[in-house]
Amino acid sequence: MDSEEIYKEMADSIVELDQEKALSLANRALDENMDLLAVIEKGFGEGIRRVGDLWDEGEFFLPELMSGAQIMQKSVDIITPKLQSSGSERQSLGKILLATIEGDIHSIGKTIVATMLRANGFHVIDIGTDVKAEKIVEEAIKEDVDIIGVSTLLTTTMINQKKVIEILEKKKVRDKFKVIFGGAPVTQGWVDECNADGYAENAVESVKLAKNLL
Ligand code: B12
Numbered sequence: 001m002d003s004e005e006i007y008k009e010m011a012d013s014i015v016e017l018d019q020e021k022a023l024s025l026a027n028r029a030l031d032e033n034m035d036l037l038a039v040i041e042k043g044f045g046e047g048i049r050r051v052g053d054l055w056d057e058g059e060f061f062l063p064e065l066m067s068g069a070q071i072m073q074k075s076v077d078i079i080t081p082k083l084q085s086s087g088s089e090r091q092s093l094g095k096i097l098l099a100t101i102e103g104d105i106h107s108i109g110k111t112i113v114a115t116m117l118r119a120n121g122f123h124v125i126d127i128g129t130d131v132k133a134e135k136i137v138e139e140a141i142k143e144d145v146d147i148i149g150v151s152t153l154l155t156t157t158m159i160n161q162k163k164v165i166e167i168l169e170k171k172k173v174r175d176k177f178k179v180i181f182g183g184a185p186v187t188q189g190w191v192d193e194c195n196a197d198g199y200a201e202n203a204v205e206s207v208k209l210a211k212n213l214l
Helices: 003-015 019-031 036-056 062-085 108-119 133-143 155-170 188-194 203-213
Strands: 095-100 123-126 147-151 178-182 198-200
Touching (some): 003 019, 003 036, 019 062, 062 108, 095 133, 108 147, 147 203, 178 203
């Protein structure tokens, strides 16, 4: 089986909600020294997006969506230590605070972004999901980070991303931080409207963006 076929098997394992197959493929990726980023993006990531589409089309219900997400998370957890170790010995390129905004519990994409940033030499502080804008700003000031990254997957919570900028402006500390947004509904237009500093569509682009900003 070539890599493309294995990526397809990985995606299928998520759609089929077959945990045993997914975990065995994640271990195989480690054993065979596969490109782990491609494994996440083209393999398991493609699978969870298809699960989302099926949910959208009414083919899947919430239990299936949750089960797919859990299998995806467990598969990524197997790969993460190896991905991260490649960045651990380098000097830190900068400090980044990551959070999913208030009202939103989606964590998979943010966790992948955190992993990739760490693997590329950034010091990442991930303060979790459903985090209030006030708390994000408070932590960013306390930790004296260079970049604040705010994730959201829901259109209804995008507005809370904007709050982060508003609070920074109100506290007169906006120029101390670069603020980046991410998550499927985020666009350049939204970034411009909020006066943020950038957004990235995936983990690889997030690393490029962070490097460019610092
Ligand atoms: C998995 C999933 C879940 C899981 C989340 C598990 C978890 N721990 O994360 C569960 C089942 C819990 C869930 C719940 C819900 N979900 Co949901 N979910 C998804 C799904 C299928 C996949 C998301 C995902 O993990 N994608 C894979 C990752 C790798 O991609 P990603 O998240 O986009 O992240 C990448 C980029 O966006 C970017 N990125 C992400 N964050 C950041 C941050 C920064 C700073 C940067 C630079 C980049 C960046 O890089 C990442 C890596 O490449 C999507 C469908 C989809 N197509 O996205 C729906 C989806 C996001 N969910 C949706 C909904 C509606 C819900 C619920 C409201 C359902 C409900 N009725 O309860 C709840 C939300 C509850 C809440 N308050 O948050 C909708 C949102 C619709 C909308 N437009 O608002 C979607 C789009 C499904 C759909 N098609 O309708 N969900």
